[in-house]
Amino acid sequence: xxxxxxxxxxxxxxxxxxxxxxxxxxxxxxxxxxxxxxxxxxxxxxxxxxxxxxxxxxxxxxxxxxxxxxxxxxxxxxxxxxxxxxxxxxxxxxxxxxxxxxxxxxxxxxxxxxxxxxxxxxxxxxxxxxxxxxxxxxxxxxxxxxxxxxxxxxxxxxxxxxxxxxxxxxxxxxxxxxxxxxxxxxxxxxxxxxxxxx
Amino acid sequence: xxxxxxxxxxxxxxxxxxxxxxxxxxxxxxxxxxxxxxxxxxxxxxxxxxxxxxxxxxxxxxxxxxxxxxxxxxxxxxxxxxxxxxxxxxxxxxxxxxxxxxxxxxxxxxxxxxxxxxxxxxxxxxxxxxxxxxxxxxxxxxxxxxxxxxxxxxxxxxxxxxxxxxxxxxxxxxxxxxxxxxxxxxxxxxxxxxxxxxxxxxxxxxxxxxxxxxxxxxxxxxxxxxxxxxxxxxxxxxxxxxxxxxxxxxxxxxxxxxxxxxxxxxxxxxxxxxxxxxxxxxxxxxxxxxxxxxxxxxxxxxxxxxxxxxxxxxxxxxxxxxxxxxxxxxxxxxxxxxxxxxxxxxxxxxxxxxxxxxxxxxxxxxxxxxxxxxxxxxxxxxxxxxxxxxxxxxxxxxxxxxxxxxxxxxxxxxxxxxxxxxxxxxxxxxxxxxxxxxxxxxxxxxxxxxxxxxxxxxxxxxxxxxxxxxxxxxxxxxxxxxxxxxxxxxxxxxxxxxxxxxxxxxxxxxxxxxxxxxxxxxxxxxxxxxxxxxxxxxxxxxxxxxxxxxxxxxxxxxxxxxxxxxxxxxxxxxxxxxxxxxxxxxxxxxxxxxxxxxxxxxxxxxxxxxx
Numbered sequence: 001x002x003x004x005x006x007x008x009x010x011x012x013x014x015x016x017x018x019x020x021x022x023x024x025x026x027x028x029x030x031x032x033x034x035x036x037x038x039x040x041x042x043x044x045x046x047x048x049x050x051x052x053x054x055x056x057x058x059x060x061x062x063x064x065x066x067x068x069x070x071x072x073x074x075x076x077x078x079x080x081x082x083x084x085x086x087x088x089x090x091x092x093x094x095x096x097x098x099x100x101x102x103x104x105x106x107x108x109x110x111x112x113x114x115x116x117x118x119x120x121x122x123x124x125x126x127x128x129x130x131x132x133x134x135x136x137x138x139x140x141x142x143x144x145x146x147x148x149x150x151x152x153x154x155x156x157x158x159x160x161x162x163x164x165x166x167x168x169x170x171x172x173x174x175x176x177x178x179x180x181x182x183x184x185x186x187x188x189x190x191x192x193x194x195x196x197x198x
Numbered sequence: 199x200x201x202x203x204x205x206x207x208x209x210x211x212x213x214x215x216x217x218x219x220x221x222x223x224x225x226x227x228x229x230x231x232x233x234x235x236x237x238x239x240x241x242x243x244x245x246x247x248x249x250x251x252x253x254x255x256x257x258x259x260x261x262x263x264x265x266x267x268x269x270x271x272x273x274x275x276x277x278x279x280x281x282x283x284x285x286x287x288x289x290x291x292x293x294x295x296x297x298x299x300x301x302x303x304x305x306x307x308x309x310x311x312x313x314x315x316x317x318x319x320x321x322x323x324x325x326x327x328x329x330x331x332x333x334x335x336x337x338x339x340x341x342x343x344x345x346x347x348x349x350x351x352x353x354x355x356x357x358x359x360x361x362x363x364x365x366x367x368x369x370x371x372x373x374x375x376x377x378x379x380x381x382x383x384x385x386x387x388x389x390x391x392x393x394x395x396x397x398x399x400x401x402x403x404x405x406x407x408x409x410x411x412x413x414x415x416x417x418x419x420x421x422x423x424x425x426x427x428x429x430x431x432x433x434x435x436x437x438x439x440x441x442x443x444x445x446x447x448x449x450x451x452x453x454x455x456x457x458x459x460x461x462x463x464x465x466x467x468x469x470x471x472x473x474x475x476x477x478x479x480x481x482x483x484x485x486x487x488x489x490x491x492x493x494x495x496x497x498x499x500x501x502x503x504x505x506x507x508x509x510x511x512x513x514x515x516x517x518x519x520x521x522x523x524x525x526x527x528x529x530x531x532x533x534x535x536x537x538x539x540x541x542x543x544x545x546x547x548x549x550x551x552x553x554x555x556x557x558x559x560x561x562x563x564x565x566x567x568x569x570x571x572x573x574x575x576x577x578x579x580x581x582x583x584x585x586x587x588x589x590x591x592x593x594x595x596x597x598x599x600x601x602x603x604x605x606x607x608x609x610x611x612x613x614x615x616x617x618x619x620x621x622x623x624x625x626x627x628x629x630x631x632x633x634x635x636x637x638x639x640x641x642x643x644x645x646x647x648x649x650x651x652x653x654x655x656x657x658x659x660x661x662x663x664x665x666x667x668x669x670x671x672x673x674x675x676x677x678x679x680x681x682x683x684x685x686x687x688x689x690x691x692x693x694x695x696x697x698x699x700x701x702x703x704x705x706x707x708x709x710x711x712x713x714x715x716x717x718x719x720x721x722x723x724x725x726x727x728x729x730x731x732x733x734x735x736x737x738x739x740x741x742x743x744x745x746x747x748x749x750x751x752x753x754x755x756x757x758x759x760x761x762x763x764x765x766x767x768x769x770x771x772x773x774x775x776x777x778x779x780x781x782x783x784x785x786x787x788x789x790x791x792x793x794x795x796x797x798x799x800x801x802x803x804x805x806x807x808x809x
Contacts, residue, residue, distance in 0.1 A: 112228055121234035123549065124508040128465070128473055129236060133229070158427075158470030159508060166511075190229035195236040 107140060107185060110174065118171050121193060122163045130157045134164040134191045141184050144174035152188055164191045240329040240349045242549070245558055245580045245590050247625060247639050247677070251328040253353070258720060258729060260757055260771040260794065262374070262395060264320045264328075268348075270731040272692035272716045273332060273677050275738070277709040279786045280402030281370070282395075283318045283412025283441045291332050291641065292673040292698030292710045293345030293619075294648070297598060299335065301349045302481075303433050305459035308342050309483040310496035310526040310539065312603035315348075316483060319437035319457040321416035323364075323376050323393040326353040332677075333641065334596030334621045336574040337560035340520060340543055341599040344619040344645065352418040352435050355380025355389050359803040366769075368794030370409070372397040378418075387431075388421040395439075403444045404785050410450070414439035427467040434460040440488075456484040471508040477501070494528040496602075512551040519544050526602035535606035540567045541599070556580035566599055569615055576621075586629040593622050600649055604665050609651045611665045619645045634682035645671040670701035689719040700742070708742055709783070711735040711750070726760045740784040751780035769796045 125131075132155025139148040149168050154161050168189075238248045249271055261267040263282040268274045277295075278286040287295035300307050300315035308315045328350050335343035361379040366372075378391030396413035415438055422431030436458040445451050461479035468474050483496040504518035520543040527536045547560035561575040576594025583589055600614035625639035648671060653663025675696030682689050693715045698707040706712065713736040720729030732754045740746040756772045770793075777791035 109228075112230055116230050119230060119232040120511070121232055122508060123512065123514040123551075124471065124473060124506055126234050126237055127506060127514065158467060162470050191232060192229045193232045196233055197236055 104185060108187060111140065111187060111189065114174050115168070115171060115189075119163075119167050119191065121195075122159050125157060125159050125163075125193065126195065129195060130160065131193050131195050132156050132160050134161050134193070135188055136164050136168060136191065137186060137188045138168060139184060139186050140174070146171060146173060148186075155193065160193050163193075238329045238331070239351075240347055241331045241335070242558070244588050244627070245556060245578045246592070247332045247623075247637070249330040249332075251330070253326050255718075256322050256325055256327070257769075258727070258757060258759065259322075259718075259731065259755075260769050260796065261322045262372070262794070264317045264322060264325075264350075266773075267322055267328065268317075268330075270716045270718055270733055271330070272679070272694040272714040273675075273696075274330070275710045275714070275735070277782045278788070279783050280410055280443065281399050281412070281787075281789050282397065283399070283414060283439070284402055284410070284443060286317050287314055287709065288317060288348075289698075289710050290330075290345030290348075291643065291675060291677075291694075292696045292707060293643065293645065293671075294598075295709075296342065296601070297344035297617075297619075297645075299339050299341075299343040299347045301339075301347065302435050302459040303350070303352055303461060304463070304477060305461050305479040305481050306340075306342075306498065306500070307457060307459055307481050307483065309494065310498060310524040310602050311483075311494040311528050312601060312607065316437070316455065316457045318412075318441065319414065319416075319439070319455055320350065321393045321395055321414060321437065323374070323395075324352050324378075324391050324416045324418040324435070326351045332639075333592065333623055334574075334576060334594040334619055334643075336596035337545055337562045337576050337594065338518075338547060340541075340562065340564065341597060341616070344596040344598055344617070344643075352420075352433070353378070353380070353389070353391060354387070354420070355382050356802070357382050357804070360800065361802075362798060362800035364796060364798035366794055366796030368771075369792035370398050370400055372792075372794060374796070385424050386422070387424075390417070390419040392417050399442065400787060400789070401444070402786055403448055404787055406444055406448050408444065408448075408450050410442040410444060412439065412441045429463075429465040431463045432461075433463070434458065451490075452488045454484075454486045454488060456482060458482040468505075473506045475502075475504045475506075477503075492530050494530065494603075495526065497525045499523045510550070514549045516547040516549075517545070524602070528603065528607065530603075530607060533608040533610075535602060535610070537602050537606055539602065541565065554582040556582075564597075564599075566616075568605060568612055569599070572597055572599075572616055588627045589625070590627075591624040593620075595620050600665075604649050609653075609663050609665045614649060614665060615647055615667050617645065617647045617649060617667070619643055633684050634680070636678070636680045638676065638678040640676045641674070643671075643673040645673070671698065671707060672701045673698040673707075686722045687719070688722070689717070691715075691717045703742075705742070705744055706739050708739050709748075711738050720757075725762070727758070729757045731755045731757070746784050748781040748784060751778060753778055753780065765800055765802075767798045767800070769798070770794070 133153070134151070134155045135153035137148070137150045137152045138146050141147060146168055149165050151161055151165060237243065238250055241248055251267055256267060259267055259270070265276050265278055265282070265286050265288070268288060269276045273291055275289040275292070276286060278284055288298055289295055290298045295314040296308070298314060328348060330346060330348050332346040335347045339347055359379070359381045363377045365375040374393065374395045376391065376393035378389065380389035381387060393416045394414070397411055399409050399411040401408055402410045417434070417436045420431060420433040422429065436456070438456045440452055440454050442450060442452045459479070459481045461477055464476045466474055477500070479500045481498045484494070486493045500520070500522040502518065502520050504516060506514060506516045509515050522541045524539045524541070526539070528534060541564065543562055543564040545560060545562040547558065549558045550556070557577065557579050559575070559577040561573065564572045564574070566572065574595045574597055576592060578590055578592040580588060580590040596619045597616040599616050604610065604614055605612045621641065621643045623639055623641035625637065627635060627637045629635045647667035648669030649665050649667055650669050651663050652666045652668055653659070653661070655661050657663070673696060675694055677692065677694040679690070679692040681691075695713050696710075697712060698710045699705060700707060715734045717732045718729070720727055732752065734750070734752040736750040738748045740748050754775045756775050758770045760768045762768065773792045773794070774789055775791060779790065780788055782788055
């Protein structure tokens with residue numbers, strides 16, 4: 001009972017934090033939607049805790065923890081986000097957690113290696129010597145499609161931000177060799193535009 | 199259902215990991231890295247022969263004037279009436295000395311009176327880098343860019359606050375000293391540098407024993423802000439000094455010079471795909487003879503507005519407006535004038551890529567107060583055969599507007615037309631390894647309407663001579679270069695074989711060599727480096743009359759640098775190591791073996807944000 005409540009509390013706190021974070025973003029291509037990034041969580045996926053240690057976690061995780069609006073895993077059924085409460089939290093499978101974390105990291109690595117070669121430095125930025133870091137959040141669907149592209153952090157130059165989002169939109173989906181059975185995940189990609197001297 | 203547990207669990211599991219991310223955005227382990235090489239500002243080097251002389255190369259060369267920097271690049275012939283500070287000429291790809299446009303921080307410094315840019319006035323100590331683009335560039339840059347463009351950028355300092363002070367001494371009582379401080383912050387930057395150079399010199403003329411000295415003080419100052427998308431900068435460069443020389447009768451004389459380039463530049467993004475630059479600038483070129491009344495003054499005020507628009511993923515369009523007012527006054531051997539010349543121009547450049555193909559096309563419409571409208575255009579096609587091998591071919595036209603002396607000086611003719619040039623070239627660049635590359639270009643430059651003084655019945659005849667568009671020149675050549683950076687060694691070698699000739703007389707053009715070879719090498723170790731520059735060039739006729747031929751020569755300069763501590767650098771240089779007597783201009787001396795030693799102290803505060 002307490003564990004159920006803890007999970008709900010986490011979800012609500014995280015949503016509130018993310019809602020605040022999202023509302024301060026200056027610019028977005030996609031329709032404004034409450035979307036949260038799981039990427040940070042995934043990238044540091046450590047071994048899953050043993051179920052009895054979960055109760056101790058919520059206090060720390062609420063500080064910055066993103067939570068994910070849970071939807072059905074099928075890609076077609078995207079609508080507004082909804083939240084579900086764990087009915088029996090104590091039965092979290094330790095094995096599944098670890099597997100999930102590995103899978104998430106694997107998908108992330110695939111994303112980077114697959115997408116890397118599609119990016120071309122915008123001519124205008126190159127001519128003017130503009131460099132920067134762009135963070136874009138997206139949702140990797142089960143069939144490999146990239147959807148819900150949103151600018152998370154601007155580089156300071158609109159053309160670099162636009163180039164990052166446009167390139168991902170043009171890519172559309174992970175190449176077939178990399179797709180396959182994936183679970184829908186949110187990711188935040190960091191794209192660094194850097195000019196080399198000489 | 200399971201998803202819920204997993205999500206909640208994952209969120210909770212890694213909540214702890216986010217503790218250290220609370221201060222800022224979460225960084226990802228391996229970002230998508232999008233890189234490109236920084237393009238030269240003057241032209242895209244994949245489509246044009248561009249030579250960049252970097253700050254490192256300028257410091258390593260220890261050159262005391264820009265002529266010394268330029269001469270060790272094949273394809274750049276130089277002539278000088280004596281030592282540093284004396285009248286000098288630069289011939290890019292065999293073209294005339296006033297066929298090279300010279301810019302300092304984007305401001306044209308070529309005089310509105312006779313002659314080429316005042317290279318004697320530039321101290322390499324305040325220069326950050328030099329970009330040399332060979333070939334016609336009039337479409338983008340206007341008049342004078344027939345042989346090419348030399349764009350000089352003054353120093354700006356690294357991130358944070360830096361300061362330096364230096365002093366040196368050498369042969370002929372040559373002394374230089376300077377101090378500079380720069381601050382480069384995120385939103386604000388400013389800096390100021392002074393460099394002073396003076397020398398007792400040596401006799402300019404072979405028949406004389408009187409030393410001809412030179413002194414020059416360069417100042418470089420700027421202040422700039424970057425607020426949001428708007429970058430504003432106020433910059434000022436000046437070179438001021440005095441040069442001693444001998445006149446035709448070997449009488450010692452001297453003249454004062456003043457050259458400035460000042461600009462207010464505004465750069466902004468008007469929309470995400472549209473960047474605009476507005477520049478209001480002024481340049482001065484003053485020469486005042488001290489023992490007599492002769493002088494030549496140019497003041498040029500310019501307003502430019504350039505828009506760069508990314509019209510598609512691989513398509514960049516630039517449109518620019520250029521308006522200049524030139525005030526020229528001069529008095530030379532009794533002939534004087536005081537004139538104002540206005541020039542307006544609009545230009546367009548279109549650059550696009552499609553796979554391995556690139557095309558750049560540019561066109562300029564110029565409206566000159568005297569000769570009226572003139573069009574120039576050029577098109578370059580580039581093809582990436584392999585990622586390591588790029589080919590390019592170009593065709594273009596360029597022009598030089600008749601200057602005030604041509605129109606109003608001795609033999610002045612206000613009805614002169616511009617000198618025109620048509621150029622064809624092709625080249626290849628091959629990246630042999632990450633640290634080495636080779637390039638080769640072949641060019642054909644056909645220059646018409648060259649202005650020359652014509653006096654059909656001779657100086658003493660009744661009909662006065664007049665400047666007219668009479669001459670024609672043809673320059674064909676092939677140039678090649680190779681550079682390698684394999685630490686601790688680095689080396690650069692360049693060669694040119696050209697045939698610059700007067701099309702009517704078939705004679706080789708004055709002061710330009712048919713064959714040149716240059717070599718620069720450097721060996722860098724921890725804390726010290728040694729290197730050298732060498733130049734070998736073939737014979738050159740001294741003037742249009744064929745009787746005097748200046749023989750070919752070779753010259754070697756040795757350089758050494760030692761860094762005893764992080765903030766201290768000691769530099770030594772031996773110029774013309776073999777004390778070779780050579781001729782650049784008939785009856786004028788050149789520098790024999792000369793030594794120079796310099797000590798520099800630099801101070802650096804890195805920005806707080808870097809670890």
